[in-house]
Amino acid sequence: MYRQAQKSISAGDYDEGRALLEKCLELDARDAYCWLSLARLEARTSDAENARRCFEAARATCPDNVRLVHAHAIFEQRAGCPQVARQLFAEASEMDPANAYVSHAWGQLEEALGNVSAAQRIYADLMARRPQAQLERAAGNVSAARRLLQTARKYAPQSARVRLPLAALEAASGEASAARAAFADAVELPGAHRSDDGAGGFSELFNAWAVFEAKLGDVPAALEVLRRARKRYPRDPSLLQTLGTLQQRAGDLDGARASFSQSLAILPHAPTFVAYALLEASLGNIERARELFALGAAADPTHGPLHSARAKVEAAHGGPESAREVLREAVARFPSATLWHGWGKLEERQGNLEHAAELYGKGARASKGNDDPSYLWHSLGSVLLQQRRLPEALAAFENGLSRRPCSSLLLLGVAIVHGQMGAFDEGRSFFLRAVQADPSHAHAWQAWGVMEARLGHADVARDLYQRGLRRCPDHGALWQASAKLEAETGHPERARRLFRQGAERCPSHAPLLTAWAYYEMHQGKLARAQELLLQAETLDPHAGETFHVLSLLRLKNGKPREARAAVERGLEVAPTHAPLYRVLGAMQDVAGEVELARSSFKEGLRLNPGYAQLYHAWARLEGRLGNWDALSDLNKRAKAAFPSPVVDEKPFAPSTREEYTAFDNPAKSATSSNLAGTVSDAQ
Template sequence: MTVLAGALAVCLSSSAHADSVKASRFYEDALKRFERRDVDGAIIQLKNALQQDARLLSVHVLLGKALLSRSEAAAAEIEFNEALQLGINRAEVAVPLAQALVAQGKQADVFKLAVLNPDGLPDATRQALLLVRAGAASDLGDAPRAQALVDDARALNANAPEAWVAEVPLRVRARQFDRADVAADRALQLAPNNAEALYQKATIAHVQGRLDEALRGYDRVLAVDSRHLEAQLARLGILVDQGRQEPAQAALQALLKQAPTEPRALYLSAVLAERRGDGPAASNALKAVTTQLDPVPLDYIRYRPQALMLNGLAHYGLGEPLKAKPYLEYAQRVQPNSPLSKLLAQVYAAEPNLDRASEVLETYLKAFPGDSQALVMMASLQMAQGRHGRATALMQEALRGRDAPEFHTALGLSLIRGGQIGSAADELEKAFQRDPGQTYAGLSLATLYLRNGQPAKAVAVADRLVKQQPGNPSVWMMQGAARQANKDIAGARQSFQQALQVDGRLAEPQLGLARLDIIERQFDAAQARLDTLLRVDERQVDALYEMALLSEARGQPAEVQRWLSKAVDASTPRQTRADQALVAWLLRQDQPGAALEAARRLLGKVPDDLQAMITYARVQLANRDTAGAKATLNSAARRSGFDPQPLVDIAALQLAAKDPTGAAYSLDKALSSAPQHVPALALSATVALQQGNPVQAEKQARQVISLQPTRAVGHLLLADVFQARHQPAQALEALRKAHEVEPTSGSLLALMRALSHQDGGGKAAAELAERWLQARPGDVAAWKALGDTQARAGSFTSARKSYDAALRLRPNDAETLNNQANVLLKLGEATAALPLADKALALEPRNALVIDTAGWAHHLAGNGERALQLLRDARLREPGNPEIRYHLAAALAQAGRKTEAREELDAALKNRAFGSVKEAQALGQTLR
C-alpha cells in the first residue's frame, strides 16, 4: 500500500469509527426515552442512529418495538426482518415479529415462517411465541389448535399469568364463560394487579351483558394502568350504550387525547355527535374513520371483523354504499382455503400422481389465473409428464431389432437427459467404439468423462476425434478443454490455436486462449483478446463472463459484479451460466439478500432446471429460510433423474436444512442407478448415523473403503460410526488409519481432535501437528489447529507463535485474526489485540464471536462506547452465549447501567461452565 493509500484507509477507518460512536450515543438516548414511554422521541433518535450506521442490530430491534407500540406494524416488521438479515439471533425478535404479523392480518405467516418456529427457543420466549400463535390460530377459526397452543405454553411455566390470560378470549369465543372465569381468576391469583388479567375478567361480564360489573372491572384496569387502550374503549362503549352522554363525552375526550387516530374512538365520536344532533361533526368523524382504515389493505384486517364492520358502516353512514360493500362482505366471508390447492398438488406429485396434481392446479388456476407460483408448479408438472423415459424405452426396443451404433448414440443421449449417466456412458462407448465417425457420441462421451473427473479418458476420446476429423473446429475445442482439465496448459493452447486456424472467425477458441492467459496470469493478453471480441459484439455473453473472471484474478471485486451483471443482462432465457456465477459471487461477498434476488431471476428463467433449483435452495439456506429450502430441495429431488452427483448435491443441502429424511430419499435414488458411487455412499453413511442406524452406516463406510482403499474418506466415516457407539479407542484407530493411507490436512485435523479429547491437555495432538509442520511449514490449517490446541491448554505464548505463523501465510484469515486477538487479550496485551480484532471484524462483520472479541478488546483498551455498541450487537446475535453476556455486563457496569448489567450477568451465570465464570462472579459481587 502506498503512503497516500494508507493514509486514506486510516481516514476512512477513523470516519467509520466516529459514525459508529455517534450511532451508539443516539441509541443509548433512545433507549432511555423508550423506557420512560417517550416513544416518538425514541424513534427520532433511533433513525438518527441508523443514519450514522445502518448495520446496528440493537437499533433495528428497538426501532421495531417502538414502531409496534405505535401500531405501525408493517414498519416494525421491516425493522425486525432487517435485524434478522443482519444476523440477529431469532430469539430476540421472534415474539415482536409475530405480533407485527398478527397486527397486519398475516396470521398464517406466524405458522409458516421458519424464524417463528418455537422449537429451539428459550422457554420464556417460546412461551410468549406460543401464546401469540394461539391468538393467530383463534383468528383463523381453529379453536382446538389455539387451546392446544395455550396448553403447550402453560406446560412451560404454569405460574406465568400470561398463559392463563390468553385462555380467556378463547373460552369467551366458544361461549364457555365458566371456564373463562376460571382462567381469569387463576391469572389474578398469580398476579392480582395484572392489568391484562383484570381486563379479560371484565370482558367476561361485558359479553354476558353484566354491564355494571363490567364497568367496575374496567375501572379497576384503569386504576392499575390509566393508558390501557382496550379498557378505555370498552368502558366508553358501555357508557354510549347506556346513553350516559356526559360521562361518555368526557371519557371520549380523554381517549382521543391519548389516541387521536383510533378508528373505534372516532366512530363512537360520530355516534355521540349524531345523538346530540350535530350532523357535520358526525360526518367528519366518519370521514376520519375511513381516512384511517381505507389505506389499510384488506388483508391486514381480514381477521378483525370489528374493523371491517367499522369501515363498512362508516362508508354506509357517509352515503357510499359501493365503498361499504367490500368491507361488509369481507367481514362475513369465510376465509378461502386457496393455499391448500397448491399444497395438495405437491402431495399428489410426490405420490406420484401427476395427472391428479395437474387437475387440482387447473381448477385452482381457473379461479386464480395469475398465481405465478401455481403456474410454475403447473409448468414443472407438464415437463415431468414429458420426461424422456418413453424415448429410452423406444430406443431399447429399436436396438433389439437392429444393433446399430447410431441407435446406441440416441439411447445414450436419452439416458443422459433421463439422468442415468452411468448407463449413458456405456451406450456412448459402444457407439464410439463401433463407429468413430459418430462425432456426437464422441463429443458427448468426452463431456461425460470431464463431468466425472476423468480428464485423461476425455483426452483419449478427443485425440481420436481430432484424428478422424481434423477439419472440425469443435473437436479441437474439445481436445483443448480436455487437455486443460488434464493440467496440460501448453497442449490446450495448441489445440485452441489449431481451432482458430480451421476457422478464424470463431469466438470460442479466443475465449479458450483468454482463459489460459488468465491461468498463467498473462492478464494484459487476456484483456486484449476479450476487448477484441467485445468490439465485435458488446453483448457477447461468454466474453463478458470471462471479463468477470479476469477481474476476479486481478482482485477487482466491484468489476467482477459489474461484468457478471452485464453478462446476465445479455444472456438469453436459456443461458444461465452468468446467473449461476453471479449468485455464487454474491454469496462469497456475504450479500445473501442480493443473492436471493439473483437466484429468483435465475429460477424464473428456467423453473424446470435442476441446477437452478439447487442454487435457489442454497441461497434460501444462506438467508435462513430453512422451510423454503426444504420445499425447493424436495421438489428438486423428485424431479431429478438418476444422475447421482446432482442428487448428492441435493442431499448435502437437505442435511444442511436439517432434513435427513429428504436426504435419505435423494441418496437412495442416486444409489439405485449407481450403487458404487462413492460420494453418495459416504453421505448416505452420514445420514444413516443421523437417523440412528450405525449398522447401515458401518456397512456403507466399509464399502467405501473397499472401493477406495487409498483414500481417507471411508476410514473417517468408520471413525464417526465408532464415536456414535461411544468407542473412542476404535475411533482413534480408524482416524490413525485415515491419516496413514491419505496424509492430508483434513485427516490430520480429525486425528488431532480425537487426540485432544483423549489426553485432555492436547500434548499428543500438539506433538503430531509439530511433526507435520516440520515437513510442511506452509500448511495454514495445521498452524491454526496447533494454535487452537495450545490455546485450549492455556499455552498462550506458544499459541501466539502458531497463529503468527498462520497469519504470515494468510494475513486476512478472519478466524486466525480473531483467535490471535483473544490470545493477546489473555496475555494482557489489549493494545496489540485491538487492530487484529478490528481487522477480523471488517472481514466477518456478522460473526457474533468476532464481534464479541472486538467489543471486549475495545472494553479492555478503554473505548467504552465502541465496546458497548459491539457487545450489544454480539449479544443480540447469540443470546445463549454466557461469555458474550458477561462481556456485555462488564461494559454496561462500566457505563453505569448497573440494572441492565445485573440482568446480563444473571443470564450468563445460569451457565457455570464458561471460561470467564470466576471473573463474572467477581463482577456480580460489585453489582450487589
C-alpha cells in the same frame, strides 16, 4: 459473399456482416439461408422488435421454409413469449410433420414450462424418440428411457445421435463396461468414416467417450480416445477443445495451448476462448487471459459462462468491484441464468450471503424459455441453508425439483434440510433418492453418513462411507469423514489408516491433510501435525481451515503470539472463514479486548449462523460479564438456528436396517420412489 458475411460475424464485425447479408438479399430476395443468418444476427445484436420484424419479413418472402419458422419460434421462446413460440412450433410441425428438430424444440418448450405430459405427448406423436428418452431419464424413468432408445435404434440402427444417449445412459447408470462397449461400437458405424469433421454426431460420440474415461480417472485412456478421433476428424474443433482441456489436466500446458489455438483457427467458439483464457489465468498471464476473454465476447456476446469466468478472473486479479462491473454490464445486456449465478457466486465468495441469495432468487424467477433455473434454485437453497433459514432453503430446493425431479444435487439439498430440521426419516428417504439418481454423488453418501453418525448409528454411517468410497475412491471428503468416524468411535489406528489411504488416493486434497493434522494434534503428535499442516498450506495457501488448525496447534505449543499471527494471516487469505473469527475473538477476550471480541464473534456468526462453537464462545464472554440481555439474545438466535426436531426420532429398527443393507446398487432401481420397493428391486 455469404461466406464472407459469416466470417465477419464470427470476427465480431457485425456491421460488415449485416451489410454483406443485405447485399446478398438484394441479389436474391428468396435466399432463406441469408434471411436466417440476418434474423439471427439481429436477435443477437439489436432489440427484440428489430429481430422480430426481420423474422416476419423473412417468412413473408420464404413462406414455405420450415427452418425460418423453427428459428422464429426459438427466438420468441427466448424472448419470453411462450404462447407465440407454441403457435410457431405448431405451424412448423404442420409444414413438416416428421421434422425431429421442430418436435424436439417444441417438446423442450413444454418441458421448460413444466408441461411434462404435453412434452411427452409431442415427442410420442412426432416420433422424436431420442428427446423423449432424455425426458424420461431426467424424470428418473431409466427403464422407460432405455426402452425408447432401443426402439429408436431398431428404426435407425446406423444413427450416432441415437447411440450417444444410449451410451450415456449406461455411463450414468454406473455400468462402465457396458458404456465403454456402447461407445466403441457406435464410433465404428458405417457413417463414421464419411466425413473429416465428425458430421452426423460422431465427433460428439468421441468427445463423450473421452469425458467418460476422464471422469473415471483414466486420463491416458481419454487422451487415446481423442487421438483416434483427431486422426479420423482433423477438422472438428470440439475435439481439439476437449483435447486441450485434458492436456491441461495432465500437465501438458504447451500441448493444451496448441490444441486451443488450432480449435479457434477452425471455429472461433466462445467456450474454447473461455478454456484458453482460464489456462492462461492459471499460469499468471492475466493480460493474455483478458485478451482471450475479449475475443470470445466478440465471437458471441450472449455466452453467459464467458462473462462469469471473466468476472471470476477479475475478482482474483482486479478486485471484486471490477468483477461486479463485468457481471452488471453482462446481465443488463444479456440476462441469463448463468450470469445471475456467476454474480451470486461472486457475492458468496465475498461473504455477502444475503446479496447472493437475492441475486440467485432474482435470476431463478426471471428465467425464461430453455434457460434452466434449477441450479439457481440449488445455489439459493445452499446459501439459505448456510444462513440457517431452513424453511426458505427447503422451498428453494423444492422449486428446483419441480423442474428437475431427478437432480441428485437438489434431492441432497432437501435431505440435508430435513435432517437439520429433525425430520430424520424424511431426510433418509431423500438421501436414498439422491444416491439413486447419481450413484457417484460422493457428497450425498458423505452427508447421509454424517447424519447417521450424529444420531449414534456408527455402523450405518460406516457402511454409507464404504459404499461411497467404492464408487468415488478419489473423493477426499469421504476419506476424511470415514477417518473422523473411526476417531470418534475410539479406533485411532483405523482412523490413521484411513487418513493415510485417503492422502495416497487424493494427494492434492488439502482439507484432508488439515483434518489429519487436527487429529494428530489431539493425539499428542504435535510434530506430525505441524508437518501435515505445512503440506496442506503448500497445496492450498488460501485455505482458512489450515490456518485455523495451525493457530490451535501453536496455542497447544504455548506460542500465543505465533497463534495470533496464524489467525491474522488466515483472515488475510480467507476473510470469510468463520472459525478464524472464533479463535480471534477468544484471544481478544483473553487480552481484555471485549468490544473487539464481540465484533469478531458477530462477524463469524454473520458468515456462518450455524457455527455452534461461536455461540458458546460468545456466551462465555457475556456470561462472565453478567450481561444477561446479551445472553438472552444469543439464546434466541441459537434456537432459531438450531430448531428442535419436528418429529420424534425413531430407533433405527432391525427391519429398517435390513432394508437399508439390501440397498447396494441404486442405479438398478432408480425408478422406484418407495424405500421398500427399492430394496426389493435391488435384491
